[in-house]
Amino acid sequence: MKKKISSIGLIIALIMLLTACNQSFYRSLIDNEFNKNIDQRQFTEADIPREGWSEVDYLSSDGRDKKAFLRLGDKAKLNVIYVHGYYWKGKFSYFDSILDGYLQVGREDDFNILAVELSGWGQQRMDRFEDFAYDILGGAQYLQDKDPDLPTVIVGHSMGGYAVLLAAHFDTEDLLDGVVALAPVDNMANAAKYREINGEKQVPWYKRAFVDLTDKRLDAFFSSYDINNLAEEIDVPVVIVTGKEDDHPFPAMAMKIYESLEGEKDLYLLDNTFHSWLNFSNKNKMDMIFEDFFAKIKAGENLENRELNLSSTLEDNEDDFKLIVDLDQEIIEEYKPVDLAFREGFNFGHKKISFSEDNLEQSFKVSFNPEQIYGVSPKLIDINGDIWNYKFLPEEEAFYLLSKSEANSYEELDSEELEAIDLLIAADEIFYGQWAAKDFLLKGLNAYEESIAAFKEILEGDIHENLAVKYTYFIYEIYRDALKDLQMAEYYYEQLIEYEDDKYYVAKAIDYERRNLDYKNIEYRVAKISVEGLERSDDEIVIKQLSYDKGERWSDKEQSLTEQRLYNSTLFNPLELSIDAKEIRDGEVEVNIRAGETNPLMVHPVEFAVFKALDLYNSQITQFFRNPFGKGVNLYLGYSWKSEPYNNFLSGPWWEVGVSYVGNKGRVYSWNYKDFESHKEFNNQNYTIDGFKTGVQFDQVLRSDLKLRSKLNYQQNNYIKDYDIEQEYIIVGAGLDWDNYGHLSIDLDYGISLNDDRDFNRLALQWRRFEDVGDDKLVYSLRGGLASSNTPLNYQFQGGGYSFIPLRGSEFDMAGSSYLTTNLEYHRSLLDDSIFGISFLDVGKIIEEGNSFSQEEWSFSGGLGLVVNTPLGPLRGDFALDLKEKDRTFNINFGHTF
Numbered sequence: 001m002k003k004k005i006s007s008i009g010l011i012i013a014l015i016m017l018l019t020a021c022n023q024s025f026y027r028s029l030i031d032n033e034f035n036k037n038i039d040q041r042q043f044t045e046a047d048i049p050r051e052g053w054s055e056v057d058y059l060s061s062d063g064r065d066k067k068a069f070l071r072l073g074d075k076a077k078l079n080v081i082y083v084h085g086y087y088w089k090g091k092f093s094y095f096d097s098i099l100d101g102y103l104q105v106g107r108e109d110d111f112n113i114l115a116v117e118l119s120g121w122g123q124q125r126m127d128r129f130e131d132f133a134y135d136i137l138g139g140a141q142y143l144q145d146k147d148p149d150l151p152t153v154i155v156g157h158s159m160g161g162y163a164v165l166l167a168a169h170f171d172t173e174d175l176l177d178g179v180v181a182l183a184p185v186d187n188m189a190n191a192a193k194y195r196e197i198n199g200e201k202q203v204p205w206y207k208r209a210f211v212d213l214t215d216k217r218l219d220a221f222f223s224s225y226d227i228n229n230l231a232e233e234i235d236v237p238v239v240i241v242t243g244k245e246d247d248h249p250f251p252a253m254a255m256k257i258y259e260s261l262e263g264e265k266d267l268y269l270l271d272n273t274f275h276s277w278l279n280f281s282n283k284n285k286m287d288m289i290f291e292d293f294f295a296k297i298k299a300g301e302n303l304e305n306r307e308l309n310l311s312s313t314l315e316d317n318e319d320d321f322k323l324i325v326d327l328d329q330e331i332i333e334e335y336k337p338v339d340l341a342f343r344e345g346f347n348f349g350h351k352k353i354s355f356s357e358d359n360l361e362q363s364f365k366v367s368f369n370p371e372q373i374y375g376v377s378p379k380l381i382d383i384n385g386d387i388w389n390y391k392f393l394p395e396e397e398a399f400y401l402l403s404k405s406e407a408n409s410y411e412e413l414d415s416e417e418l419e420a421i422d423l424l425i426a427a428d429e430i431f432y433g434q435w436a437a438k439d440f441l442l443k444g445l446n447a448y449e450e451s452i453a454a455f456k457e458i459l460e461g462d463i464h465e466n467l468a469v470k471y472t473y474f475i476y477e478i479y480r481d482a483l484k485d486l487q488m489a490e491y492y493y494e495q496l497i498e499y500e501d502d503k504y505y506v507a508k509a510i511d512y513e514r515r516n517l518d519y520k521n522i523e524y525r526v527a528k529i530s531v532e533g534l535e536r537s538d539d540e541i542v543i544k545q546l547s548y549d550k551g552e553r554w555s556d557k558e559q560s561l562t563e564q565r566l567y568n569s570t571l572f573n574p575l576e577l578s579i580d581a582k583e584i585r586d587g588e589v590e591v592n593i594r595a596g597e598t599n600p601l602m603v604h605p606v607e608f609a610v611f612k613a614l615d616l617y618n619s620q621i622t623q624f625f626r627n628p629f630g631k632g633v634n635l636y637l638g639y640s641w642k643s644e645p646y647n648n649f650l651s652g653p654w655w656e657v658g659v660s661y662v663g664n665k666g667r668v669y670s671w672n673y674k675d676f677e678s679h680k681e682f683n684n685q686n687y688t689i690d691g692f693k694t695g696v697q698f699d700q701v702l703r704s705d706l707k708l709r710s711k712l713n714y715q716q717n718n719y720i721k722d723y724d725i726e727q728e729y730i731i732v733g734a735g736l737d738w739d740n741y742g743h744l745s746i747d748l749d750y751g752i753s754l755n756d757d758r759d760f761n762r763l764a765l766q767w768r769r770f771e772d773v774g775d776d777k778l779v780y781s782l783r784g785g786l787a788s789s790n791t792p793l794n795y796q797f798q799g800g801g802y803s804f805i806p807l808r809g810s811e812f813d814m815a816g817s818s819y820l821t822t823n824l825e826y827h828r829s830l831l832d833d834s835i836f837g838i839s840f841l842d843v844g845k846i847i848e849e850g851n852s853f854s855q856e857e858w859s860f861s862g863g864l865g866l867v868v869n870t871p872l873g874p875l876r877g878d879f880a881l882d883l884k885e886k887d888r889t890f891n892i893n894f895g896h897t898f
Contacts, residue, residue: 056114060131060138066124068139069115072146077298079143079150082115083136085158085183112147114139118163129166129188129225136167140175151177151297158183158250158275159191162227165257168238169230178297179238180290183246183275186253187226194249194346231260237303239266239293241286243273249346250275256343259372264303266293267376269339269350271435285429308338308375316369323370324363325353338377342370352399395427402440410447425454430467433458438474448482466503472496473505486518510582517556517583524554524581527588533576533596536630542595544664545569554581554589560704565666566595568701570634571627573598600628610894618642618650632662636672643677646686648798648812651678666701676717682798682815683848689727689794691717709735709747719794727792728754742769751795760791768898777827777836781898787817789849799846800859802878802891806898807842809861809882809889816846818853823898827867838865838876860884 056070116139120126124135140152154176156164161184168179185191238261242254251269258267268289296303308327315322325340340351349370353362398420407413413421421441424432437454441447455471463471472495480489496509517524526548531539545565548558559579566572566579576596581589601623602608615621620640627634636659642652658672673694680687695713702708711733719725735747745766753759768781783805785797797819799805801812805821821844827836842861847853863880877892 056142058138058142060119060134061141062131062134062138064119064124064131064134064138066119066135066138067117068142071111071113073111073113075110076112076147076150077110078294079112079114079140079147079152080294081136081139081143081152081154081164082113083132083154083156083160083163084115084118084121085156085160112143112150114143118160130170132163133167133170136163137171137173137175140167140171141173144175153178153180153294153297155180156182156184159185159188161185162188165227165234165238166225166230168234168236169225169227171236176236178236178293179234180241180293181238181254181257182241183243183250184227184240184254184257185250186228186257190249190253190346196248227257228260231257232262234261235263237264237266237293237297239268239289239303241268241270241289243270243275244341244350245273246275249348251341251350252343252346252348255341255348255372255374258374266303266306267374269341269376271352271429306376308377310340310373310375312370312373314369317365321366321369322363323366323373324361325373325375327360327375338375340373340375342366342373344368344371352396352403395424395429395432398423399432399435402436405440405444407445410441410445410450421454425457430458430463434471437471442474442478446482448478452478465499469496469499469503469505473509476509480512511580513582517581517589519555522587524583524587524589526550526552526554526591527584528590530590530592532592532594534630535597537571537597537627537632538630541571541630541632541662542566542593545662545666547665554591557704559591561666561701562593564704564707565701566593568666568699568707569632569662569668571598571632571662572596598626600625619652634660634662636660645679646681648680648682649801649803651676651680653677668699670697670699671695680794682793682796682813684813685721685793687719687721687793689717689719691715691727693717695731705739707737709733709737719792721793726755727794729795730754742767751791758790758792760788760795762787762791762795762797764797766898773826775829777825779823779825779827781823783819783821783823783844783898785819789817791817791849793849796849797846801889802893805844805846807844807846807859807861808840808863808878808880808891809842809887810859810885811887811889814846815848816851816856817849819846820844820853821846834869836867836869838867838878839863840865840878840880842880857884 053069053071056068058066058068060066116135117124118126118135119131126132136154136156140154143150143152152175154164154167156162156179161181164179165181165184168176240254240258242251244251255267258265268285270285293303295301311326313324315324323342327338338353340353342349347368349366349368351364353364401420402417402424405413405417407417421436424436427433433454437451437458441454442451452475455475459468459471472492476489476492476496479485479492493509493513496506499506527550529543529546529550531542534542545562547561547565548554559581562579563577566577567574572595576594578594579591581591584590612621618640619642620638622638623636625635625637636657638654638656640650640652640654642650644650644652654674654676656672656674658670660668660670662668671694673692675692677690678688680689693713693715695711697709697711699707699709711731713731713733714729715731716726716728719727730752731749732752733747733749735745738744738746743766745764747762747764749762751760751762762785764783764785766781766783768779771778771780785805787796793815796815796817797805798815799812799819799821800807800810800814802808803812805819806823807814807821821842823840823842823844825838825840827838829835830837840863843858845853845856845858847856860883861880862883863878865876865878867874867876869875875892875894878890880889880891881887
């Protein structure tokens with residue numbers, strides 16, 4: 001088997017270097033993500049607990065100093081520990097908002113309450129996820145020391161839900177008597193890789209790319225503790241609560257945890273509820289859940305089993321599935337509501353259905369094939385004495401009626417359906433009103449005015465500020481996008497920005513206004529330009545790339561051109577580069593440019609380690625110094641001591657030096673000098689060249705989709721084949737890159753011989769395009785080139801293998817005066833957008849000088865590969881087969897093949 005960069009030793013070396021580098025990199029990431037609030041705890045008035053609370057010190061179960069908020073009840077019958085989630089500290093105000101009111105109405109005396117502050121979110125570092133469990137268990141011991149006869153329940157939200165379940169796993173001293181996990185995470189790696197808000201991933205791809213590697217190496221980050229694997233060792237009662245409308249993948253994670261638990265357990269699925277709004281939307285149900293669970297813990301009673309005995313069948317249709325559910329038990333009531341949930345991996349679906357004595361079967365469409373189906377009779381708030389009745393509330397009857405409606409417009413609704421809408425909007429549980437306004441009127445009927453009226457009616461009630469912001473944003477969005485009423489949209493935008501801009505929907509509106517100016521109807525002028533993020537460089541290095549100045553016109557084209565010029569300069573970190581424009585007065589905008597600088601040696605720590613490893617493996621050392629002086633100057637140095645003969649990919653020895661300068665208006669000037677010795681073999685002909693080359697190049701980003709290139713090179717060398725030839729050439733070249741329908745690259749070179757009459761010219765074209773096919777990708781390219789008949793062998797088109805002209809099943813040993821190739825790849829998503837499997841096909845021919853196109857045979861190559869997206873771009877390994885010669889190759893490299 002032929003191999004390029006395929007040594008097992010190289011692979012091991014790369015893994016070791018990646019490991020060593022990532023240890024340092026992810027330790028830094030841990031500090032940024034988990035320990036960023038160390039010694040920075042600043043209390044505001046809202047953070048200080050109400051009367052009766054105090055801040056106390058205690059020891060974690062592994063002996064570390066900890067702080068918490070404590071409230072002791074005069075008639076306490078239960079110890080309760082609250083555990084915050086990500087982005088929060090252990091301040092009482094957090095749970096005071098999440099569980100607003102439950103412990104405030106005649107119940108506070110019944111509990112000793114401790115609100116802990118997890119390590120990493122206050123004055124204590126977090127070094128491993130076990131710290132979370134030990135923080136909680138130390139708090140449990142602290143409460144039990146005060147009153148050893150009281151049972152202890154721990155309650156955690158989101159990451160805190162993960163923490164309380166982990167604490168239950170580590171509880172070897174039987175300190176705990178019950179667990180409530182609200183919207184819990186089953187594994188921190190899953191939360192990082194899959195979490196979405198409004199369909200957008202919340203952890204950047206360059207962090208997610210190495211999650212699995214890190215998971216194996218650093219327990220301190222994205223812990224290897226998966227609750228699903230530990231759940232069987234949790235032997236206290238556990239209640240799982242999640243919102244049906246929570247972000248992907250939280251409901252599925254909650255359901256997986258529930259499935260994994262083997263002891264006493266219960267699962268509550270709250271209608272139309274988001275991640276942090278469990279109580280905002282479902283106050284009565286949350287009160288019921290806590291009161292019922294706490295009462296059973298205090299009385300030492302078992303949890304009742306609310307699961308229904310269901311059987312199901314699945315019919316596979318062309319575009320979806322039909323799920324048929326049967327209720328396998330006797331029906332006592334006239335009808336019975338059922339909360340149905342189903343899961344496949346991290347996909348989650350739900351349905352509220354109703355069975356009756358005459359109808360024990362329900363069917364509906366689902367978009368995936370469920371691997372787990374769970375049904376429960378929901379406990380409702382209608383109480384007769386101490387008995388919870390299973391029956392529809394009026395709001396649920398209205399909800400069920402409208403969900404079956406066949407109306408296609410507001411005018412088609414009958415009187416009963418109109419009354420149902422009014423009932424839902426007036427309901428105490430806000431999610432009913434939101435569903436009626438947004439999902440039924442707005443999405444289902446496109447009844448924009450009616451939806452606005454419904455939202456306004458909800459806003460007139462006594463609702464939480466976060467919900468007020470959310471519904472105000474919905475009204476603003478309808479006026480802006482659906483009704484195109486910019487005056488009313490502006491009115492509600494002004495209401496939104498009166499709230500704090502760290503609220504999600506406020507920030508979303510601000511971001512929209514900055515990025516979606518009305519370019520069609522208004523001509524904007526630049527009133528102010530601001531630059532942020534530079535440390536070594538002066539702001540002028542950014543300003544000189546702009547195609548506009550203060551007072552000049554601003555448009556979306558100007559923004560796109562600015563982005564491309566800053567990317568092309570290579571001076572700035574592409575992961576931090578952002579540009580937005582905000583209207584500050586009628587027709588005037590402030591342009592804000594954030595352009596974080598890279599380290600002079602690298603964009604990313606992994607870059608340095610990996611490329612230095614590849615350099616050393618190839619007997620060379622190279623380094624690009626990015627803008628070390630802050631003046632727009634980049635430097636390059638390279639040295640190779642490799643002298644292996646006739647290695648077309650890596651010939652040497654050589655040394656090289658270069659410098660580039662970023663000028664005005666997207667211009668980049670560069671110069672390089674290379675002294676070299678090469679021993680190569682093409683078309684079964686060996687030759688050696690020994691000499692130097694130097695030249696200058698000028699590039700300019702002329703438009704956001706058009707880059708022009710030109711060069712002037714001088715090369716002098718001895719060309720030794722059958723005899724020694726002195727070659728001395730001046731080569732003039734021009735080219736362009738055009739990104740419109742795909743990427744088109746055109747290069748034209750003219751070589752002027754200074755010591756014989758072998759002048760030559762070359763024309764090369766390349767076109768490639770990426771197409772999304774669902775989560776997968778289709779990549780195809782077409783390449784061609786034509787050179788004059790007297791072009792020397794060392795200046796001809798050289799290809800094969802994994803070169804610039806890829807025919808991957810063959811060797812890189814073909815040269816010719818013309819070529820034509822096409823390449824096709826299909827990228828199959830295997831894990832989110834981090835890992836892809838690839839199948840590819842290469843077809844082409846490289847025509848030797850003196851031969852006609854028809855004389856050469858077509859070359860066919862096919863193969864399979866695997867791509868891992870990394871912070872440096874794709875890392876791919878490919879196995880290829882020459883379909884005619886049956887030769888095989890294997891290749892590992894960074895970047896795309898074409």
